[in-house]
Amino acid sequence: MSSFFSKLLITIARRKLESKNSSTTVSNKQVLPLARRIKIEIAHGIKDYIYVLIGVFSAGFGLKGFLLPNRFIDGGATGISLLLENITHINLSYLLILVNIPFLILAAKTFNVKFALRSIISIAILALVVHYINYPTITEDPLLIAVFGGFFLGLGIGLAMRGGSVIDGTEVLAIWLSKKLSITIGDVLLLINIIIFSFGAYVLSVEIALYAILTYLSAAKTVDFVVDGVEEYVGVTIISNQHEALRKMIVEELRRACTIYVGKGGYGRQEEAYNKDIIYTVVTRLELAKLHTEIDKIDANAFIIMGLVKDIKGGMIKRKPMK
Secondary structure, eight states: HHHHHHHHHHHHHHHHHHHTTTTTTOOOOHHHHHHHHHHHHHHHHHHHHHHHHHHHHHHHIIIIIIIIGOOOOOOHHHHHHHHHHHHHHOOHHHHHHHHHHHHHHHHHSSOHHHHHHHHHHHHHHHHHEEEEOOOOOOOOOOHHHHHHHHHHHHHHHHHHHHTOOSSHHHHHHHHHHHHHHHHHHHHHHHHHHHHHHHHHHHHTOOOHHHHHHHHHHHHHHHHHHHSSTTTEEEEEEEOTHHHHHHHIIIIIIIIIOOEEEEEEOSSSOOGOOOOOEEEEEEEEHHHHHHHHHHHHHHOTTTEEEEEEOOOOSSSOOOOOOOO
């Protein structure tokens, strides 16, 4: 099976190169690196969609097993959908798609079309799960509903983000507004959810709104645990012999700026030490999956150090525009 798959990848790579260079003969030396890159991209894509699928089923369990049967709401786009379901009695699966559409259009402009399309697919699968899968109602205890409903919903949102997509579009709106208004993403999310919970208190009851706050806190902490927060940047240090190829990838593929440090290998005997460039760049959590994929294509043995960046000022943080 693996031999067949390898031959298939080589055939695809060869045809891809031949379509670009129809006038020249393509050698195995050109085909094999491209086949390896395609293999890595497929492997990373499968891993990302496994994260998304597990996340979707977890979020569906939180919604139908806890929140929906007991008329509870949450924050974000999911909370808006639950609130509208309580008011209009329209099926939640339809509302999840309708409420998230404006956020996904914004995502296509703020991030990229690929991210928006992946998020549309994730939300559509969640809508199908909510519509067709009959999860059992786990409990009628309000405290357990709030805590565990929020936990499974937050787990789903976090895993979807680990897969490079979102199933709740308010994070995209928060990122966009934070750039426009010069306030933190966390503050924007808080303001959005205060509005949602205020409507919940008016339309449903103050008690349900208070439980909704508990649900939101449970979900938010779970998301933080899974992905360390959507609002945080990640500083990435890369040490590799293929430093020039990695630098070009970061600038041209990710359209991110990077800093080059002149370094020297310190492992082993002194006479074996050699000079090497060390790359440092800052990306968002949503771009990490893409960065890992591109690094593996160039150097699977690259030494990578990642650390959360709490605050950033100055420099070239935004993605550079396409030429």
